[in-house]
Structures are given as C-alpha cells and as structure tokens.
Amino acid sequence: MTDVAARFSAIVGGRHFAVDDAIADDYGHDEALTIPPQRPAYLAKPATAEEVAALLKTATEHHVPVTARGSGCGLSGAAQPVADGLLISFERMNAIVEIDTDNHVAVVQPGVTLTELDAETARVGLSYTVYPGELSSSVGGNVGTNAGGMRAVKYGVTRHNVLGLQAVLPTGEIIRTGGKMSKISTGYDLTQLIIGSEGTLALATEVTVKLVPRLAHSVTVLAPFDDFDQVMAAVPKLISSGLNPTIVEYIDNVVMAAIVNAEKLELGIPEQIRDTCAAYLVVALENNHTDRLDEDATALGALLSDWGAVDAYVLQGNSARRLIVARENVFWTAKAIGADDIIDVVVPRASMPEFLRRARDIAMAEGVGMSGCGHAGDGNVHGVLFCKEPKTRKKLLTEIFALGMSLGGAISGEHGVGRAKADYFRELEDPAKVALMQRIKHSFDPAGILNPGVVFGQHRP
Amino acid sequence: MTDVAARFSAIVGGRHFAVDDAIADDYGHDEALTIPPQRPAYLAKPATAEEVAALLKTATEHHVPVTARGSGCGLSGAAQPVADGLLISFERMNAIVEIDTDNHVAVVQPGVTLTELDAETARVGLSYTVYPGELSSSVGGNVGTNAGGMRAVKYGVTRHNVLGLQAVLPTGEIIRTGGKMSKISTGYDLTQLIIGSEGTLALATEVTVKLVPRLAHSVTVLAPFDDFDQVMAAVPKLISSGLNPTIVEYIDNVVMAAIVNAEKLELGIPEQIRDTCAAYLVVALENNHTDRLDEDATALGALLSDWGAVDAYVLQGNSARRLIVARENVFWTAKAIGADDIIDVVVPRASMPEFLRRARDIAMAEGVGMSGCGHAGDGNVHGVLFCKEPKTRKKLLTEIFALGMSLGGAISGEHGVGRAKADYFRELEDPAKVALMQRIKHSFDPAGILNPGVVFGQHRP
Incomplete structure (x- = not known):
C-alpha cells in the first residue's frame, strides 16, 4: 500500500477502506448515460465529519483528487471518480440525527435516503418536500446537485428546503452554515453556495432541512389534451388559478405509452382518447380538509376543460400513486x-x-x-x-x-452539470461567469482536489 | 475637479454627479442608530448598467472605495459611504422593466421601491411578498441586506423571492445570474451569493423577482397573553396547525403601549386586559374563499384560547391595516x-x-x-x-x-451586518468562516473597492 493509501486507511480504519481492484464496480459510476465507468484508486467510507476532514486534509497535502458519493444515482456523472483519485462514500454516515418538531427541521447525515427521511417524518406528521425521481437518493447527493423533482412547483427545490450545513473544506476545516431557521443576514450565504456545487467546493457532513406539516388528503387529476400547445398554455393559467397545486407535470404521448406499458398501468382512459391525445397534464392537489379538496378538484376539472383538455380523470388512491411512481421511474x-x-x-x-x-x-x-x-x-x-x-x-x-x-x-x-454537461457549460456559458465561478472554486479549494473535471471540464490543477 | 472625479462625471453626466459639499447631507447616512454620518467624496447617479460598469471599472483602477445606496433606509450602515469614496445612488434606476404574468415574475431596476412594485403588481392580481417594515425601501437595498419582514413566515425572505440578477462586478463586467424560473442547477448560485452581501461583492442593476397570486381576503387576529412564555410556546403550535399564517408577530406590552400611543390606535382591548397582558400575538390569515377564511379564523381563535390567550380580537379592515402599519413603524x-x-x-x-x-x-x-x-x-x-x-x-x-x-x-x-455589527461579527463568528468569506470577497473584488468596512470591519485594501 502506498504511503497515502496507508494514511487514508488509518483515518477510516482498514475495514472501511479499499484500493484498486478491491473496489466494487458500482463505485465506478453513477447513472449518467454518457460517462464511461472509472474505478477510483482509493475508496474510503468515513463515519464522522472529523474523518472526512482528515481525509480531505491528507488529499490536499498529496494532491489526490476527491469525489463524494451518496447513493450514486445522479444523472450527470458528478459522483463518478477519477482514476488516481479518492472516492468518499457517505454510506456509513446515514443517521437521522434529529427530528425537531418545534422548529420543523430535521438534521441528517448526508447518506440518509429520501425514503428513510420520509418514513421518519411521517411518524410526526411532517414532511420533507423535495421529491426527485429517485427516492433512494441521499440527502447529501441532493445537496450536491440541488435536486428538484415533482413538488418543486409548490415547495421549491433542495436549496429552498435546506437551512444549514455542516461542511468540510478541502483544508480540513469543519464549518457550520445557516441553522434551524429560514432567515439569516449575517455574512455570505455559504449554505446556498455549497448547494448545487456538485462536490467541487466542500463536502456536506450534516444537513439541516426544513419540514412542513404533512397534509392529510390529496387528489391527482390526469388530463389528456389533443393539442400539445394547449397543454403548455394551460400551465401558466393553472399557476395563476390560486389552486396552489403540489404537482404539475406534462407527459407526452410517447412517454405515456412507454410508462403505461412498462408499469402495466390501467388509468381508465379510453383507447380512442389515448390514440388522438398529444400529451397529458398531471396535477396533484393537497389539503387537510376533504371538502376543500373536493371543491378544488371540481374547479380544477372545469378549468382544465376550459383550457382544452379532452377530459379530466380524477385518480384515486392506488392509481394515482402508481402513476406518480411510473413518472418517477421514467428515467x-x-x-x-x-x-x-x-x-x-x-x-x-x-x-x-x-x-x-x-x-x-x-x-x-x-x-x-x-x-x-x-x-x-x-x-x-x-x-x-x-x-x-x-x-x-x-x-x-x-x-x-x-x-x-x-x-x-x-x-x-x-x-x-457534472461531467456529462461540462463541455457544453464551458462552451455556452458567459466566460465572465465561468471565470468568476472558477475564482470562487479556488477560494474554497486552492489545490483543486475536489471533483476535478466536474462543472468546469477537464482542467486539472 | 480631480482626474478621477472628471472621469466619474463624464460617465453619468455632470447633472448626475456631485463632489464634497455639493452632496446633500442625506447621502451621508442610512438609518443605523450607531453610525455617525459621513459625506462621501463623490456622488454619482447612473442611469444604466453600462454606466455602473464604467464607474466600477474606473473606481477599481483608481482604488476608490464604492458604496451603493438604494432608499437609504437600512439599519446597519451598509449604505453609509466612506470619506474618500464614491457613493452610487440608484435613485434614477427606478423602472419596473416588466411584469410578466405568464411566468409570475417582475423585472425591476434596483431603485424601484416596494410601494411602487406593490401598486403595479396589484393591477394584475399578483403580489411581491417581501414585506419589511419600510415600504419605501428599494428592491436593490432589499437584495443587499436580504430583507425579511412580516410575511417571511409564509413566503420567505428576499433570497427566496429573487430569481435572478443583472449585476456588475468590480472589474466592470456585467453578468446575468438565474432567470425567470425557480430551479437551476448549472454552476454555482451567484444570485444567492450576491443577495445579502451588502454591496461588497457586486452591484445589482436589475432584479428578477417572483410574484404570487394576490389572495383576495385576509383577517388579522390580535391575541393578548398574560404570560410571555405562553406567547412563545404558542408559535411552534401555530406553525404546526396547518393554518399557514401569512404573519406571526409578537409585540411585548411596552412596545404595544408605545405604538398604540404613537399611532393613536384604538384596538378595542379593555384597559384591564391591557394592564395585565405581557405580550400580544398578531396572526394574519389569507384566503381566496371567504368561507374558508372564516372557518380558519374561528379555528385560530379557539386554538389561541387553548394555548393561553386571554382573548382573541378579530381586527377588521382599517384596524387591522393600522396595527400592521404601526408594527411596520416600530423602528x-x-x-x-x-x-x-x-x-x-x-x-x-x-x-x-x-x-x-x-x-x-x-x-x-x-x-x-x-x-x-x-x-x-x-x-x-x-x-x-x-x-x-x-x-x-x-x-x-x-x-x-x-x-x-x-x-x-x-x-x-x-x-x-453592515458597519454597525461588523465588529461583533469579526469577534464572534468562526474565524474559518470569516476567512473563507474574505477569500470569496477577494474572488469578486481583488482591489477591495466594494464597501470596505462593511461586514468584515475596518480592513481597507
């Protein structure tokens, strides 16, 4: 084992460290379609922020590139390691540290999955509303990419729902940003800067997320349209309606046919409508009052019809859930x-x-x-x-x-952007902004160890 | 006129430029209670982003400190100029560029006040929800301090409602960040980094803000409590209730007496209750449906009573408005x-x-x-x-x-933080975070011209 490998191993313990061929294939890729797998030189599975800090300090000293990995289900290759680099997998840092019902926040380690967090918040009538396609994704991975998903139209994306971080800088310093509150005007917002930076600035080792009261009742309306432009034209009107939908998705006829087939969905839509339909709008409403929900669903149906929908199907319980799951699985x-x-x-x-x-x-x-x-x-x-x-x-x-x-x-x-879109980003984005982002990157990571190749393309320090 | 003064003057035109004693006293201060006024050496009133860019480029070349000013109603001295510096007043850049009803955004110049924006959005049934005490404040100033206010409990603060910026870097480069949408995962979030940076990183020359449908009906409930801790204990329960209040304020008895007296308010609260009351909770609800609003107001009254309120007064129209205005004016x-x-x-x-x-x-x-x-x-x-x-x-x-x-x-x-709280910030904040923020500052502003003394204290380049 090389000197640096021995140091990494000593930090996390031999059981949680591997090199080269001893690293399982899965660690060599995420779910990006266009990035070939690449096994890292080192794999470490730290258990604490202090271990992460020691790993980063050592990596900086030895100029070893470092990539962080949550659940590995990203779609842009940001969790894809480099050949001579260290992959830090957060799979052991998967504790829900606290669910604070007075402040409506959860404090979690980065390896916690959305499924796990949802189960725990449900027990106390609260909900973490970020809902990307992949519920096996980790909160840390969501922070990296600023994950969005279907409920963002009402609740915002990850950056609107993360209030604070514990994060490790490439120097090995551990900082805390933000806190259990939505408003702070005390210096620069490091929380927001780190969110969406795809592992290039700092590694989150604890995440404080906002919870909201879990609404008791929901309804999902599926509306086929013969004219694609009418679907699109309906969307701004729906947002203006004040119905405050939780989900507003469109699905074109090709994709709908594929998911209906793949998931064996029975949505009760006559074949004749399916054949002529150009696209579907899927709208979900939530409410604590069933009478209000019914009233809103009726109003929604009438509006969709006014806006050109061929019909509006109110999906109940299992059908609604299965359609949403099918939409999640569209990738x-x-x-x-x-x-x-x-x-x-x-x-x-x-x-x-x-x-x-x-x-x-x-x-x-x-x-x-x-x-x-x-x-x-x-x-x-x-x-x-x-x-x-x-x-x-x-x-x-x-x-x-x-x-x-x-x-x-x-x-x-x-x-x-990850690795998959980095060349496009470099080619198409305003050079003044790219240069500014690179200076910001340098202010966090002067040695350039964190996820080289991600966002900015193949420019190694 | 010095060489640099002549250059500034040529950029904005002599009518929009002044030096030394020709600068009105008002430009020498904002509303911070503890910062003595200081007249700047130069005052420029640009009309375009290009003029701002030319001013900053010139200031960088000549190492002239630059402070930006909106309405000058900040409370921490971030708009307070320095003696040998240039004050850029955004008073001429006060156009509402666009109100886009399809995308629910407004694009405004930084000098637009909240009062002006509210009047224009009201015409189309929309609302910009940031509602700090001072409605004569400018959107640019709000961006600088990440202004909050009374509706933040429901709608968030400035950073949750600003989607994009046009901003000028100290180099004179003009960049655009974000856009007319809530979600972007393409590089670092410069919008969020500039918001709350109090004029130390870049100057916003155009702001894209999120609008929401303006709800038709509201009700304000005022609840006196004899026990201060009960007021506080009621707050998390209220947030958990699902009533989704627009405003949740507490006002202690001393402040309430002062504002009632100053504003000659008649709230209909018996003297006996006023005498024994420790503090008040002010809760506002909004809805498009009067029946739902009435039902929620009744539920709220019952809950407040359960939580220890002596009574709950539903304030109608003018009384409610006057109480909220009085609360705005508490400074x-x-x-x-x-x-x-x-x-x-x-x-x-x-x-x-x-x-x-x-x-x-x-x-x-x-x-x-x-x-x-x-x-x-x-x-x-x-x-x-x-x-x-x-x-x-x-x-x-x-x-x-x-x-x-x-x-x-x-x-x-x-x-x-401004100037007023800079020493405390330096003394109490984690040095690793302060150092990181200073490196970020340097990545934007290597010459250190933007608002020296603000946030980080008296450390001139």
Whole structure:
C-alpha cells in the first residue's frame, strides 16, 4: 500500500477502506448515460465529519483528487471518480440525527435516503418536500446537485428546503452554515453556495432541512389534451388559478405509452382518447380538509376543460400513486427503451412551447426522435434523445442547450452539470461567469482536489 | 475637479454627479442608530448598467472605495459611504422593466421601491411578498441586506423571492445570474451569493423577482397573553396547525403601549386586559374563499384560547391595516422614545423564550431595559436597548449576540451586518468562516473597492 493509501486507511480504519481492484464496480459510476465507468484508486467510507476532514486534509497535502458519493444515482456523472483519485462514500454516515418538531427541521447525515427521511417524518406528521425521481437518493447527493423533482412547483427545490450545513473544506476545516431557521443576514450565504456545487467546493457532513406539516388528503387529476400547445398554455393559467397545486407535470404521448406499458398501468382512459391525445397534464392537489379538496378538484376539472383538455380523470388512491411512481421511474423506462441521452433544460415556463417546438425541429433535422415529459410548472423539460452517433448527439445537444439559454433558460434544471454537461457549460456559458465561478472554486479549494473535471471540464490543477 | 472625479462625471453626466459639499447631507447616512454620518467624496447617479460598469471599472483602477445606496433606509450602515469614496445612488434606476404574468415574475431596476412594485403588481392580481417594515425601501437595498419582514413566515425572505440578477462586478463586467424560473442547477448560485452581501461583492442593476397570486381576503387576529412564555410556546403550535399564517408577530406590552400611543390606535382591548397582558400575538390569515377564511379564523381563535390567550380580537379592515402599519413603524417609534440600539438576532423559533429570558437578564444585570417585538414565526427578535454608554452597550450586545449564537442563531436575521455589527461579527463568528468569506470577497473584488468596512470591519485594501 502506498504511503497515502496507508494514511487514508488509518483515518477510516482498514475495514472501511479499499484500493484498486478491491473496489466494487458500482463505485465506478453513477447513472449518467454518457460517462464511461472509472474505478477510483482509493475508496474510503468515513463515519464522522472529523474523518472526512482528515481525509480531505491528507488529499490536499498529496494532491489526490476527491469525489463524494451518496447513493450514486445522479444523472450527470458528478459522483463518478477519477482514476488516481479518492472516492468518499457517505454510506456509513446515514443517521437521522434529529427530528425537531418545534422548529420543523430535521438534521441528517448526508447518506440518509429520501425514503428513510420520509418514513421518519411521517411518524410526526411532517414532511420533507423535495421529491426527485429517485427516492433512494441521499440527502447529501441532493445537496450536491440541488435536486428538484415533482413538488418543486409548490415547495421549491433542495436549496429552498435546506437551512444549514455542516461542511468540510478541502483544508480540513469543519464549518457550520445557516441553522434551524429560514432567515439569516449575517455574512455570505455559504449554505446556498455549497448547494448545487456538485462536490467541487466542500463536502456536506450534516444537513439541516426544513419540514412542513404533512397534509392529510390529496387528489391527482390526469388530463389528456389533443393539442400539445394547449397543454403548455394551460400551465401558466393553472399557476395563476390560486389552486396552489403540489404537482404539475406534462407527459407526452410517447412517454405515456412507454410508462403505461412498462408499469402495466390501467388509468381508465379510453383507447380512442389515448390514440388522438398529444400529451397529458398531471396535477396533484393537497389539503387537510376533504371538502376543500373536493371543491378544488371540481374547479380544477372545469378549468382544465376550459383550457382544452379532452377530459379530466380524477385518480384515486392506488392509481394515482402508481402513476406518480411510473413518472418517477421514467428515467429507467427511457434507459430500457434505449435512450442515448437526456435533456434537463429549464426555461421560463411560458417559453416551454417554443422551446419544445424548436428543439424538436433541431432534432428532426438530423432525423433524431425526441420525446419527453417534465416539470411543467417549473419550465423543466426532460427530453429523451435517441441518437447513437456521438458527434451528431453533441451537435444536437449544443444547439438545444443554446436554444434554451437564448430563451432565458439554463442547461440543467436539476440534474447538475457534472461531467456529462461540462463541455457544453464551458462552451455556452458567459466566460465572465465561468471565470468568476472558477475564482470562487479556488477560494474554497486552492489545490483543486475536489471533483476535478466536474462543472468546469477537464482542467486539472 | 480631480482626474478621477472628471472621469466619474463624464460617465453619468455632470447633472448626475456631485463632489464634497455639493452632496446633500442625506447621502451621508442610512438609518443605523450607531453610525455617525459621513459625506462621501463623490456622488454619482447612473442611469444604466453600462454606466455602473464604467464607474466600477474606473473606481477599481483608481482604488476608490464604492458604496451603493438604494432608499437609504437600512439599519446597519451598509449604505453609509466612506470619506474618500464614491457613493452610487440608484435613485434614477427606478423602472419596473416588466411584469410578466405568464411566468409570475417582475423585472425591476434596483431603485424601484416596494410601494411602487406593490401598486403595479396589484393591477394584475399578483403580489411581491417581501414585506419589511419600510415600504419605501428599494428592491436593490432589499437584495443587499436580504430583507425579511412580516410575511417571511409564509413566503420567505428576499433570497427566496429573487430569481435572478443583472449585476456588475468590480472589474466592470456585467453578468446575468438565474432567470425567470425557480430551479437551476448549472454552476454555482451567484444570485444567492450576491443577495445579502451588502454591496461588497457586486452591484445589482436589475432584479428578477417572483410574484404570487394576490389572495383576495385576509383577517388579522390580535391575541393578548398574560404570560410571555405562553406567547412563545404558542408559535411552534401555530406553525404546526396547518393554518399557514401569512404573519406571526409578537409585540411585548411596552412596545404595544408605545405604538398604540404613537399611532393613536384604538384596538378595542379593555384597559384591564391591557394592564395585565405581557405580550400580544398578531396572526394574519389569507384566503381566496371567504368561507374558508372564516372557518380558519374561528379555528385560530379557539386554538389561541387553548394555548393561553386571554382573548382573541378579530381586527377588521382599517384596524387591522393600522396595527400592521404601526408594527411596520416600530423602528421610528423606538427611535422617537430614545432607543440606543436595536437587536435583530435570529434563533431557532423554539429557542425564543430562552433567548429573550436570558437576554433580558444580561441587560438587567447592567440596569438596562430591553423590550421588543419580532417575527415570532421566524425566530427573529427585534429588541430595543436603552443604554447611552457605548462601552456598556458594546459589552451587552456582545453577550446577547453570543447568547443567540450559542442557541444556534445568528447576529442578524434581516438587517445585515453592515458597519454597525461588523465588529461583533469579526469577534464572534468562526474565524474559518470569516476567512473563507474574505477569500470569496477577494474572488469578486481583488482591489477591495466594494464597501470596505462593511461586514468584515475596518480592513481597507
């Protein structure tokens, strides 16, 4: 074992450390479709912030690149290690430290999964509202990518629901940012800076998240539309309605057919409607009062009809749950049917029709199919591209991302830049902003050990 | 006129530039109680981002300190210029550029006041929900301090309601951050980093804010309590109730007497109750449905009674408005009755009783009176200190801030550190965090021209 390996091993203990071929294949990748697996040189599974600090201090001294890993289900390769680097897996730091019902916060270690947190908060009538597709994802991973998901239209994304962090700097210093409150005006907001930085600035070792009262009743309405633009036009009106929906998703007919088939869903929609329908809107409402919920669901149905829906199906209990689960699993469905890349562009919600129309035209010009679904309330489009040829795919994605940015949007709404989108980010983003971000990166990590290649591309220190 | 003055003047035009004694007294201060006025050497009133960029570029070249000013109503001295510096007043950049009803955003220049923005958004049934005490404050100033206010318990503070910025770096580069959407995971969140940086990192020249549907009906309930701790204990229960209040304020009996007297309020509370009451809880509810609002108000009254309120007064229309305005004006009331300093400590909301009890004991030990009110739902305490002697005041504040921090809180919840709290910040905050923030500051502003003395204290480049 090399000197540095021995030092890493001594920090976490031999049982929680491995090198080279002793590292299982799973640690060599996350779920990004376009990044080839890469086994790291070292794998460490720390148990405490102090161990993380010692690992980072040692890595800085020896210029060893460090990548952090939660559940490994990211879609942009930010948890993908580098060949001569150290992978820090947070799987042992998976304790729910505290659920504080007076302050409505939970304090958790980064390895806690959303499923685990949901089960514990449910016991006390509270809820952590971030709800990305993958509920086996870890809170630490969510912090890294600023995970979003279906409930963001009402509750915001990870950055709106994380109040504070304990984080380790590459120097080995352990800091605490924020706290058990929503407002602080005392110096720069380091919490928000670290969230979404994809493991390039500091590693979160404890996360304080906001909880809200868990609402007792919900209803899910599925509305098929024959005209795609009408779906999109309905979204701003729905947001303006004051019905305050928890979920506003669109699913195009191709994706709906795929998930209905994959999940063997029976949604009760006549074949004739399914055949002519261009896309579906899925809207969920929540309330503590069943009478208010019923009244709102009726109002919603009438509005959807006014806005051009062919019909509006109120899904009950199990059907609603299964549709939402199927929507969560759409990445796996897309992967199974051979998707070559996924788009996570976000645009102002009113620009979605134009974006989708023009993005489809761009793809079509190369004979490439594109279909999708997305978080319509947030302007976040998840398109699936079927295009095996890397050069063509790169060209298409560059044009599609540039289109999104020209409409005031960004390359990624919730998956992050990671490794998969780093070249596009470098090519398309304002150089003044990239340079500023790199200076910020340097202010945290002068040795450049944290996740080199992520966000900024292949620029090693 | 010196060379640099001539350059500044040429950028904005002679009519919008002044030096030394030609600068009106008002530009020499904001509303911080403890910072003596200081006239700047130069005053410029730019009209465009390009003019701001040229001013900053010139200031960097000549090492001239630069302070930005909105409405000048900040409470921590962050808009207070330095003697040899340039004050950039945003009073001419006061256009509402766009109100986008499809995306529910407004794009405004920094000099727009909350009153102006409220009037324009009301026309289209929308609302910008940040509601600090001073409605003549500017959006740019709000961005600087991360302003909070009474509705933060439901809608969050400035950082939760600003989606994007156009900002000028000290280099003269103009960048755009964020956009007309709530979720972006594409590089570091520069929007959030600039918000709350009190003019020390970059100057916002355009702000994209989130709007929400304006709810049609509201009710305000005023509940006197004989026992102060019961007021505090009621707050977490109220937040858990699911009633989702827009406002949750506490006002102690001293402050209530002062504002009732100053504003000549008639709240209909019998003298006997007023005499024995320790503090009041003010709760506002909003709804689009009057029946739901009535039902919720009734439920709220019953809950408040269960939690120990002597009574619950439902204030109608004008009385409710006048009480809220009086609460807004409490700073002016405090100033009029001779307050020597104000506290803006934020703690986890469940720690408010302990904080207030122990802070009062600290003050009392020096024979100093302390009373207050605050944003109870957010744990944000506005205490007023009556203590003329600077050394004693400094000692008391240091102890009170340290107490707040020991309970997991921070020195400032919404006023900012500015100049007034900079020494405390330097003394009490984790040195590793201060050093990191200074490196971040350097990554934006290597020449150190932006607001020297603010946040970090008297450390000139």
